[in-house]
Amino acid sequence: MQPHMGMLALIPTAGVAALITSIYLILYVVRQPKGDEKMQEIAGAIREGALAFLSRQYRTIGILAVVVALILLVAVRGPQGWHTAIAFLTGALASAISGYIGMYTAVTANLRAAAAARRSLNDALRVAFRGGAITGLAVTTLSLLGVTAIFYAYGGASHPQEAPLLIVGFGFGASFVALFAQLGGGIYTKAADVGADLVGKVEAGIPEDDPRNPAVVADLVGDNVGDCAGRGADLFESTAAENIGAMILGIALFPIFGVNGILFPLVARSVGVIASILGILSVRVRRDDEPPMNALNRGYLVTIILVAIGLFFVTREMLNGGGKVDYLYFYGAALVGVLTSYIFVWTTQYYTEYRYRPVREIAQASTTGPATNIIAGVSVGFESTAIPVVVMSAAILAAYWLGSMALPGGGLYGTAVATMGMLSTVAYVLAMDTYGPITDNAGGITEMSGAPEEARERTDRLDASGNTTKALTKGYAVGSAALAAFLLFSAYIDEVKHLLGLAPDHPFPIDIGQPKVFVGAFIGAMLVLLFSSTAIRAVGRAAQVVIQEVRRQFREVPGIMEGTGRPEYGKCVDIVTVGALKQMVIPGLVVVVTPVLVGAILKAEAAAAFLMIGTIVGVIMALFLNNGGGAWDNAKKFIEAGNLGGKGSDSHKAAVVGDTVGDPFKDTAGPSLHVLVKLLSTITLVLAWLFI
């Protein structure tokens, strides 16, 4: 089979389209009015803090990344060592750049969105969403073009069956940066949040986002570093990992599809980018009183429909095997993927929104105190793992079956196609995600600058929709992490077979009854809990530092409580930055070192079991932590909306406890686990040769 040049042309087309759209969006955002001086001052402080955090964080990660690259160079001898090390650094760099772009646009758009909120809801929505869209497009396109470029750089044109394995290092680099970005950002955001709340709201009795609170800027910075930079790196990594995993699985079908099977993932992703661009540009509210969420949902629907149409043509052109393969089955697999992403997002809503039973149950339990609130939340969090697991299982089995129907031995490729379907809307979803912290920041700026009631009310509504989009993206991110990990797991099995000289359709000779396999699995599960423990504890430790600093300022800065003395915001930002970065190193390194040790000591079979169980437990714990945390958050909001006693009641106090507990669950440990599962996969895949 010859490469389908018409389809391959979609890759640069998508790249150029994304570039033009991004420039258009950037110009759109930058040209918006910046509001009054007070607002600009606050936004300037946030921007400064956020960029300072990022540059310090990247310095730490950069040093670690160079060390790992050197180790790869020494450990993996010969040209493959060079290939892997360079791919690793490229992936790391691309991930860092996409994090930086996301952060930069967010701290640019937040001020404009706040200013726009003084005019109309629609203006504010468009500024915030288009700011988010820049991140979505940048992340997705960088991943697409990065993988494509390194594929061709490593001889993808001349020997396409070997190049995909050489670029695994790219995924490893991306997940390496993503882990630290998500973990460090997650610790920062919650330490600042918890610290600001405990001293400000609880001890000093001043409202949230009050300018007298020295930690308030750090809190607003935190939204950016956690949700923008962190989640951006996470999904950059998911898209890169899925592309690479799917390309590796495409190698096995080279005799049938030729290079088209290997490049299909990249073309499918390109279709997703183009569809997302059109979806993004379509977003607007129809009336000033329309809920912002409706507008975002319409745009999502546009994207999904365009993707579904586009994928039909791509599968027809690239996966027909010269007329010998029934490509409609593969198209079916792609639709399974799209449907799965929809159900994941829906389940997340069901478990975390107060319209439904689970959050109501937690709110009800709050009436008998904090203990019953916590018990109900844990119970809901545990329960919320069930539907996603069943859906994920059904999707994997259905896609495998469809792939096998399309052609014998095409099962795994069917799951790869489904994964591409699921992640095809990623640019749009990321736009919605980054919209979250922008609206949150816009609300904070509006509050702190003493804006008129009308503007506050608008940013509150935007903020509420931003909370929803953040929660949904987490559901989407777990689902995509699980599928990406499944692909990479399958790719690992393929690679081990290859290294052992076995045919791809030969069963992987793992003796599950061997103790070392059981032990590998045992350690995989334990690692997830140990990591979660350290991540949660890190928030507490970093928060203590913030609390002490805020108390000191309240004590020492003259006139601070009367509003005449200016709090030292920058001091707080610095302190959280140093605290969070210090706490992120050890847990991050444990995650990197453990799979290497398990593989090197207990060998490839145990590493496979380690990887499988680590992935599964990681996904399940992420679901528990994310959904439990989200449900607690909204149970509090349900009571604050005037139910079960409303704000200030004992029920509310109990619900605040649950919300605080949920914070490090849903914003630190949970999201870091998405990255962990992908990091485990890429690291074992890169080092598979060491485990034989």
Place this chain on the structure above:
Amino acid sequence: MQPHMGMLALIPTAGVAALITSIYLILYVVRQPKGDEKMQEIAGAIREGALAFLSRQYRTIGILAVVVALILLVAVRGPQGWHTAIAFLTGALASAISGYIGMYTAVTANLRAAAAARRSLNDALRVAFRGGAITGLAVTTLSLLGVTAIFYAYGGASHPQEAPLLIVGFGFGASFVALFAQLGGGIYTKAADVGADLVGKVEAGIPEDDPRNPAVVADLVGDNVGDCAGRGADLFESTAAENIGAMILGIALFPIFGVNGILFPLVARSVGVIASILGILSVRVRRDDEPPMNALNRGYLVTIILVAIGLFFVTREMLNGGGKVDYLYFYGAALVGVLTSYIFVWTTQYYTEYRYRPVREIAQASTTGPATNIIAGVSVGFESTAIPVVVMSAAILAAYWLGSMALPGGGLYGTAVATMGMLSTVAYVLAMDTYGPITDNAGGITEMSGAPEEARERTDRLDASGNTTKALTKGYAVGSAALAAFLLFSAYIDEVKHLLGLAPDHPFPIDIGQPKVFVGAFIGAMLVLLFSSTAIRAVGRAAQVVIQEVRRQFREVPGIMEGTGRPEYGKCVDIVTVGALKQMVIPGLVVVVTPVLVGAILKAEAAAAFLMIGTIVGVIMALFLNNGGGAWDNAKKFIEAGNLGGKGSDSHKAAVVGDTVGDPFKDTAGPSLHVLVKLLSTITLVLAWLFI
């Protein structure tokens, strides 16, 4: 190899010794003074409630068990169906009987221990501990003799290589009853506890164990049904499952050891029973002010030393293979098991006692409120899984290596020997465990009967040591459940190979890269969380019923708060009984049905992955729930001892929240998970033929 009759004689010897000792202990306990009328009245109410719960619970379980037996009879056709069904019912019955004995002696000894506390600490300790010892001996001996009897009944003398597989049904029956006993008992005990506390302490402001609280008797009944009947059934099952699993692994070595390899587990257990008897009889405090825990630890040490000596002779006699096998390696494996149990117990102490860092950390976090208390507790609970997993992994690998050194292909048998070593002290450990609820009840009776200060102070000290022994036993129970499940998992692999006509040393042909294997594993992990969710929620639901009943009585019973009107204790007991039993059925059946469905639909390979991951995640979650709950409990006790503000301070209030959250974790969900992992193993083993 001929059967070693000298060694086999130890089995009936142990049985007779246990019987004589039990009779001696029963007579000792029964002859003790029963205290004044007030005490007898209260103890009578507890006894009545406990026995009523048990008979209702057994009626429900009995119906379910008969249905399962009929299904087995129909599903497993031919004589094997009869064998399995009868073994199942025998196991179920034996488990029920041991639960009944434990409960009966506990409700007999509690009153005598309370009466003895008016005389001296030593008297009270001996009565309570000897009461507990009756349970320990009864449970262990019934399991030993039950397995032995059914082994010979199914032709163990003529064809010893086939009999072990026929008796798997015994383990299935035992775990079936144990699951419901532990789950139902766990829901009962915590629903009564939470209900009594929330209305009594919090709403009405009366102290714990106050006779005016209508739920106080239900609370005391709960200690018996959860910790005696529940844990008794749990450890009955562990011993039965380990015996059976080890015997099945002994079949593979039949050419070398003959029937001795198959019967070694029973003889090793007999040695443990005899050693435990001597250990039990040695327990006494040296002075009235010696901590009771010291006396119990001395007895444990005596037992361990005797076991270590006894096992040397048993391995030398039974595992020398006619001089061709270096039995010392097997003896080494047995010592590894003994050591593992010690480390497990030590780790549990480290994570749950307030002398050490983890509990202190939680107590410290309580000073900043309930939210930080919960976060710290979850973090400690997650962390507490690490050491046990590493120890368990090291033990499995070391025992496997020792077994392989003893003879080629002897690795798995090495792990079986280690397991026998670990569980050899089970009778003593169970005695310590049942001691817990007896002292707890004695404290309650003393409190309610208005005993002199001196007696109260003694029962408080006994109660504190009882809390420690209960926590330790849980650590021991998880460890033994994990090892038992590993043995049964290995036995399952052996059985599948046998059914497929493969040699025992042939690798099990599981293709870990197949989606259905991944899906089986995914569902295994999810089942554990779903079950935990329903178990935790069940406590909340049943507690609501108690709360309403207590409120009703406070409202309607005249003179109840003045102490002139008598609360209707029995009404509360009835209501919790019905509530708890109703809540236990659905989660229990889900656990039974899911492995059958996974195996029947996705077949043996997926079932193996399901079993492996279900076991691992079950053990890890049990560790998290048990240790987290225990740590919260003792963080509260640490503050109550006068630290960080002491009783009544804000720190104390925060710690009470953690304690309440931990209750359903450590006494309902956690212990039920021990049983769950063994039930998954026995059920897949019994139905392995269905999965091919």
